[in-house]
Amino acid sequence: MSDSSESILAEWSERIRVAAASGRALQLRGGGTKDFHGRTTTGERLETTAYRGIISYEPTELVVTARAGTPLAELEAELAAQNQMLAFEPPHFGSGATLGGAVAAGLSGPRRMAVGALRDFVLGVRLIDGRGDVLRFGGQGMKTVAGYDVSRLMAGSLGTLGLRVGVSLTVLPRPVAEATLRFGMNESEAIERLNAWGGPPLPLSASAWVDGVLTLRLSGAEAAVQAARQSLGGEAVGAEEAAAFWQGVREQSLPWFGADVGGGALWRIALPSSASPLKLAGEQFIEWGGAQRWLRSQASASAIRERAAQLGGHATLFHGGDHGGEVFHPLAAPLLAIHRRLKSAFDPAGILNPGRLYQEF
């Protein structure tokens, strides 16, 4: 690592140390493409984009290690050149998206149910905690059980536990073949079919249901994709149109996601894949084999949370609505106690993105 990179870390450590001593909140930020996610916070900005670049990439080890400020687009282009990918398809939500920001947000894209979530691909992290200490956890191999899995704990913690400065991720080869199919069916039929199709070994890699149309993506060996196409039927979608569609799902750039905010707030509802239809007022876009349901609704937060909990899941206020109130589903009391103690274990002065995840931390 170059001297200038190391000096950036030393500078950040010092800034965090000073902020902790004076109890001044810091807002950790990468490209700012996911500023909307989580609760609204205030504080002095610490921008990570200067700390960028791939540190090591070994295609045959299936691992890439990069600095947190590395643009996701740059990282994905490097991988694509070796015919590999970030298989969890992290949404960028803008051209400036960084690797660190993606890990902090913990969001995964259309391929999530087939290959795992972002957290499943995190192998190691280097971070600066709320004391200004530079720490390293995990490693560059897929298997390690030495010490607690702090690396994965960082995924989705929205910068409340530390400033990630480097990340190692598993990468995977791009599939040899892909095909996209469309079927007309209603919501409950789609949920039923998606779960039924999950049973046999079909190469399903993404699903999206909206407005009475279910779109499926198949990925894998040529023979597997062809065989699945035969057995599933449906209407084939051209490669170009399919690529644009899945990109639109991943980036939420499809017209559905751009709907008038007058339609209400956009909620992300995560459920057991086989959970019955939500039956809440509003419009829905269903992904992940039924396990991720986007709901644009004017229903009250409490009604939405209650229904999500009843179906065994949880609801997150994604776009619109009141991001000054609680955005994430409330935690049960014993879990909340553990969260509080973990927060103070990593950030005793409570200065790292305070209030971004939950009001009290």
Place this chain on the structure above:
Amino acid sequence: MPETQELSDEPLAFAREADFSAVDKVKLIEALARVLPVGALMYDPEDVRPYECDGLAAYRSMPLAVALPVSEEQVVAVLRTCHELGVPVVARGAGTGLSGGALPHARGVLLSLARFTRIVHLDPHSRTAVVQPGVRNLAISEAAAPHGLYYAPDPSSQIACTIGGNVAENAGGVHCLKYGLTVHNLLRVRGVTIEGEVVEIGSHAPDSPGFDLLALMTGSEGMLAVVTEVTVKLTPKPQYAQCVLAAFDDVIKAGEAVAAIIAAGIIPAGLEMMDQPATAAVEQFVHAGYPLDAKAILLCESDGTPEEVAEEIGRVRAVLEASGATEIRVSGSEAERLRFWAGRKAAFPAAGRISPDYYCMDGTIPRKRLGEMLEAIQAMEGKYQLRCINVFHAGDGNLHPLILFDANREGELERAEAFGAEILELSVALGGTITGEHGVGIEKINQMCSQFATAEIRQFFRVKAAFDPPGLLNPGKAIPTLNRCAEYGRMPVNSEHVPYPDIPRF
């Protein structure tokens, strides 16, 4: 920052292990007898003896009592009692662990989950199973088989090991590269904290609000909470599988072939390597028909639909040919495929057959460093005057050298341990880790001092304290105290000044 504040920031038991000598056995047993039914509490030495060690028999310790609860309420009661009396608790599944994670605490309670053997619910539609922690790994796959599903992680002890232990160790197996470890196949655990609080971590949804506590729990070696129920993800059983056996006249070439397979964009269902001594040892034992003149053999498995397998096997064969394999065999039948695997799966018993004792290591290294590692191990065989046979989860960089020794010969156990320690040190030096899937437990706790600096170790203690503030769950395991690292002679790297100058160093 004032010094007093910094001191108060130090986690419990970080500098040195807590002292539990004041635990009163009589009082403890009286208190436990009040909350457990007859037959669920044992404390006579002859009853307790079977629990004195787990799969790492070199370490033994008699607990004050063994609790065998049958319900979550009883687990809660045992933990509340121990919390109140300040007594250490060590949870245990089947006791097959290889790192001493379930080694009892001499002043504590051994909490066996062996009676939690119920499959609570198996839902083929959502492909999930809710099971109690004492359910055996293989029993889950057996229960799921009629639905064409199985539980993917398959540690070699899967006929005996339990899912609770798998969670505690983040167990792997031979199919991790494609199907992941325990952490990738869990949806939820329900557990009890030392304070007797029931916690639901994870959910049947794809994720949960808040921090990813499920990741922390997985592989936490019983140090954070006691698991009372687990939901696992079930995987569709591949229709068909075929295995390729390739022989090489050079281990380096075999290692390069592994890299070439990955570089070709293939993620095999299994990718294993054995060196010549390992091949010879298993061949005498199972007669798998392995080529004995090969310096290394590779087993590469492909699964999926028959068409998919045929396509992948063709690509694998091409890569192996280009990598200089001296012989390539493709299993022509299910019987032959199983025979190819029989030898690999029998490596541990085979080591036991050719040597009175063996010591199994579990380091991981980047795949490309394999050649260096094997050469170094050869040199260590000379240095320690002991033989070592090597089996390798090549796909995920997890090496299992089996060091052969005879504990009845003076000094051999010590030499075997020193040999093993050197392999682990080298694993760390090559960019790997000291344990891929067996856990740290008590066995590798010293090597933790090599893998982590003081600041990280301190942070591990803080993480533990967030779940277990009094430090009563499995104390003294997995995370070394500063005192221990000092004794081991591995004082923390990265520190500008030497902490705890009052601790004796050797």
